[in-house]
Amino acid sequence: MWYTFVRSRGLIIRCTPFFTVHAYVPVSESFGFADELRRWTSGAASALLVRNHWEALPEDPFFVPKTQEEIEEFGDGSSVLPNTARKLIDAVRRRKVLSVEEKVVQHGTKQRTLARKV
Structure with missing residues (x-):
């Protein structure tokens, strides 16, 4: 549980x-x-869900490290953990069929085509 x-x-x-x-x-x-x-719980537990309150997330969904100090503290953005606020915004935008800012190819070396020319 x-x-x-x-x-x-x-x-x-x-x-x-x-x-x-x-x-x-x-x-x-x-x-x-x-x-x-x-x-x-194999049916032994049940849930009663009631809306209680609103709570803001402490993260900025649009944060990108820009200054040298931010890059030293948070990295260049490639190794940063996923931003929960950004993930929630993207999920809502996908559900409402709105455009989402995301990279189609994360790394250029990982992109391959189906045909390999020798």
Whole structure:
């Protein structure tokens, strides 16, 4: 059961001996949460999802390291962990069939065509 919360970026607030768990789960991660919880617990647990509050993410979705200090601290951007705020924005834009800024080819050396000329 705990894995289901962690995988959904949930924050467990309080828990009782009878396994009544109060937790915050982001709305974007809550789709299919009840089914997954039932599957992991073989039907022994059920979920009651209620909207509680809004919370802003501490990340800037449009952050790109520009100054020398930022590049030293965060790297050139190629090895930075995925920005959660950016991933959420891109997911919403894809769902609404809007354009998404992403590279088609991440690395030029990995791009291959089907035909190889010898």
